[in-house]
Amino acid sequence: MAAAGGFPEAARAALADAQLRRNLHVATHTIREKRLRATSELDDWEQLREAGRRIKERTMRHLDRHLETLERSVLAAGGVVHWAADAAAANRIVAELVRAAGAREVIKVKSIATDEIGLNAALAEQGIRAVETDLAELINQLAGDTSSHILVPAIHRNRAEIRDLFRAHLPGGAGLSDDPAALVEAARAYLRSLFLSTPVAVSGANFAVAETGTVCVVESEGNGRMCTTLPDTLITVMGIEKVVPRLADLGVMLQLLPRSATAERMNPYTSLWTGVTPADGPRSFHLVLLDAGRTNALADPVGRQALHCIRCSACLNVCPVYERTGGHAYESVYPGPIGAILTPQLAGLERGRTLPWASTLCGACYDACPVKIDIPSVLLHLRAEIVRRGRAGGGSGDAGAAGRDAGGAVAVAGARGHEGGRNRREAAAERATMRLAAVVMGGPLRYRLAQRAGRVTLGWLRRHPRLTRALPGPLGAWTSVRELPEAPEQSFRAWWHERQRRSR
Amino acid sequence: MRIGLFVTCLGDTLFPEAGRATVEVLERLGHTVDFPAAQTCCGQMHLNSGYADDALRLVRGFVRAFGDGEGFDAIVAPSGSCVATVRHHYGVLASDSGDAGLQRAVSRLAPRVFELSEFLVGRLGVEDVGAYFPHRVVYHPSCHGLRVLRVGDAPLRLLRAVRGIELVELPEADSCCGFGGTFAVKNADVSAAMLADKVARVLESGAEVCTALDCSCLMHIGGGLARQRTGVRTVHLAEILASATGDR
Numbered sequence: 001m002a003a004a005g006g007f008p009e010a011a012r013a014a015l016a017d018a019q020l021r022r023n024l025h026v027a028t029h030t031i032r033e034k035r036l037r038a039t040s041e042l043d044d045w046e047q048l049r050e051a052g053r054r055i056k057e058r059t060m061r062h063l064d065r066h067l068e069t070l071e072r073s074v075l076a077a078g079g080v081v082h083w084a085a086d087a088a089a090a091n092r093i094v095a096e097l098v099r100a101a102g103a104r105e106v107i108k109v110k111s112i113a114t115d116e117i118g119l120n121a122a123l124a125e126q127g128i129r130a131v132e133t134d135l136a137e138l139i140n141q142l143a144g145d146t147s148s149h150i151l152v153p154a155i156h157r158n159r160a161e162i163r164d165l166f167r168a169h170l171p172g173g174a175g176l177s178d179d180p181a182a183l184v185e186a187a188r189a190y191l192r193s194l195f196l197s198t199p200v201a202v203s204g205a206n207f208a209v210a211e212t213g214t215v216c217v218v219e220s221e222g223n224g225r226m227c228t229t230l231p232d233t234l235i236t237v238m239g240i241e242k243v244v245p246r247l248a249d250l251g252v253m254l255q256l257l258p259r260s261a262t263a264e265r266m267n268p269y270t271s272l273w274t275g276v277t278p279a280d281g282p283r284s285f286h287l288v289l290l291d292a293g294r295t296n297a298l299a300d301p302v303g304r305q306a307l308h309c310i311r312c313s314a315c316l317n318v319c320p321v322y323e324r325t326g327g328h329a330y331e332s333v334y335p336g337p338i339g340a341i342l343t344p345q346l347a348g349l350e351r352g353r354t355l356p357w358a359s360t361l362c363g364a365c366y367d368a369c370p371v372k373i374d375i376p377s378v379l380l381h382l383r384a385e386i387v388r389r390g391r392a393g394g395g396s397g398d399a400g401a402a403g404r405d406a407g408g409a410v411a412v413a414g415a416r417g418h419e420g421g422r423n424r425r426e427a428a429a430e431r432a433t434m435r436l437a438a439v440v441m442g443g444p445l446r447y448r449l450a451q452r453a454g455r456v457t458l459g460w461l462r463r464h465p466r467l468t469r470a471l472p473g474p475l476g477a478w479t480s481v482r483e484l485p486e487a488p489e490q491s492f493r494a495w496w497h498e499r500q501r502r503s504r
Numbered sequence: 505m506r507i508g509l510f511v512t513c514l515g516d517t518l519f520p521e522a523g524r525a526t527v528e529v530l531e532r533l534g535h536t537v538d539f540p541a542a543q544t545c546c547g548q549m550h551l552n553s554g555y556a557d558d559a560l561r562l563v564r565g566f567v568r569a570f571g572d573g574e575g576f577d578a579i580v581a582p583s584g585s586c587v588a589t590v591r592h593h594y595g596v597l598a599s600d601s602g603d604a605g606l607q608r609a610v611s612r613l614a615p616r617v618f619e620l621s622e623f624l625v626g627r628l629g630v631e632d633v634g635a636y637f638p639h640r641v642v643y644h645p646s647c648h649g650l651r652v653l654r655v656g657d658a659p660l661r662l663l664r665a666v667r668g669i670e671l672v673e674l675p676e677a678d679s680c681c682g683f684g685g686t687f688a689v690k691n692a693d694v695s696a697a698m699l700a701d702k703v704a705r706v707l708e709s710g711a712e713v714c715t716a717l718d719c720s721c722l723m724h725i726g727g728g729l730a731r732q733r734t735g736v737r738t739v740h741l742a743e744i745l746a747s748a749t750g751d752r
Contacts (some may be wrong), residue, residue: 360684482727
């Protein structure tokens, strides 16, 4: 459930979980070091990143044309293409296709796009059961839980918890131990029977090649390949930003992705398929092209680079904020730094209004991104946009910012009530403070007077620490774990002028 | 060289010793330092908080104070993040403003603004500034110096050349301290968790003094160190470099 206070409130809950923090620290630091090793062994890593960035930038410039080329290529290869403007449309299309195939059950390849649109719940409403086949996704599904990491969706769970889940839910899981091999074997037996008996699979896509109509799924377990090859019907739901123009572009992307994601030189299971092939694989193939806010992002010249993301999650692993809070605090299927710029653009600024502030702008994400998304700049851009809309919206501040109404985005307006009022007051106070500071700093005389007043105030606050700590707002927040700095006897400029006078 | 000092509002108001030390080091190396008194704040806080139009006022103020930079061979500041704001964001703010005059001034001015350590090592080619500082010191690489300005090991080169210093390693050095301007109060709990880890690493290092390029990071880390009564002091890099007698 979304916390009314957004990221800061959800983060507070996550921070209170000491075990989660230890797990995340170990996990993120391990993968960080491995990624550095995997990327530093290539002499041309920086050129590869630049190549990746250029492919994405060029593609976005003519996304409409590439998508039409993709559609023609998929049709020519015997597939069917569906266009979905929003989540509801995509869910409806998939449900109809499943029903037309006469199925009541589908197996799924790990797909964040289908999590984004809430496909499993939408299918359940239609009486269709969707079973996740990625091990971590299966664990989350059995637990009724959501993903907390793009690549390691169950990063927040330990194996004892997984054993308990399997014991409760998997056929023959009753006497299971928490030995990882035994857990994997139990999942394998369960999933194999599903692979062989389920006629419809739903997948996402890492890439789709416009010129050939080839779809590419990158995964580690081989369960994805079972889904894309065994069932009669394969339905792929893909965000429109995943298209690349040429097959050769995969040569760059498939080097960037595994090293950034799992620190592997080569990805274990890379499945590519082009339409349908007689007597091999699915007999019908459907590609659902999903917009759901992406063309809104595309229209923003600064924000659009968020669409370049190849979902490697390197930015999550290096982020000092994600490392402390984990993914659930971002309240989105896209957590971490990339989530902080993607969610507000896809789901609307109102829904993600606190996310652009969930960063110290330390820049670690930008350095790690394999396609060089300048996440700090997009964060600044979105902060400015939220503040601007807050102003335009009659003084409601960032809290009341009207969401960019992305197609199919879940509206959360009205759920805030009292919180909204408080946020509005805080935003108005912040706006006034910022303006005052800018005006004061705008003239040297005003600035000098404010400096003097500031030093006096600071001295007073330091002499009254208990009162200061009890203050609401920034002072109380600062002094909860930090001392205020000492007020110096004179400012730098006072010293400078004195020195100038003396030397004359 | 004729050097304009950009002391930063935080340095001017709360940490004047960093500015004084910057003047001292530059003068000791034979340069002339001037302090344009019209300077106030670079606008980083406004820009980072989403108040671009308020930041633009301060960009104009900065340009009024320093002109187009022609009056100086270089402008130097004891701060990585303020210099990063000028060098990396002023161009965008000026071009968004549509003011061609401002754009011109900023395009000339911004490339002349340097953080102290990158100026000393990268521009002047100096590593030994004749300092003496007989203390166990740990260096925290501030994020903007490290990843925006790319000062690299310039601060460490300067520190290694200081006589009497014992430089110790900071574990997980490149992790942000959790300040992030208004982040520290908007996301106070996450910031506190990051600070707690940074303070723990500083203590692990066994240092008596923690140094950095930015007064802001030092204010944050120092505030945490003081609250926990660790006895570890924070001292700006410029002060260590200015120290000739070791009594800072």
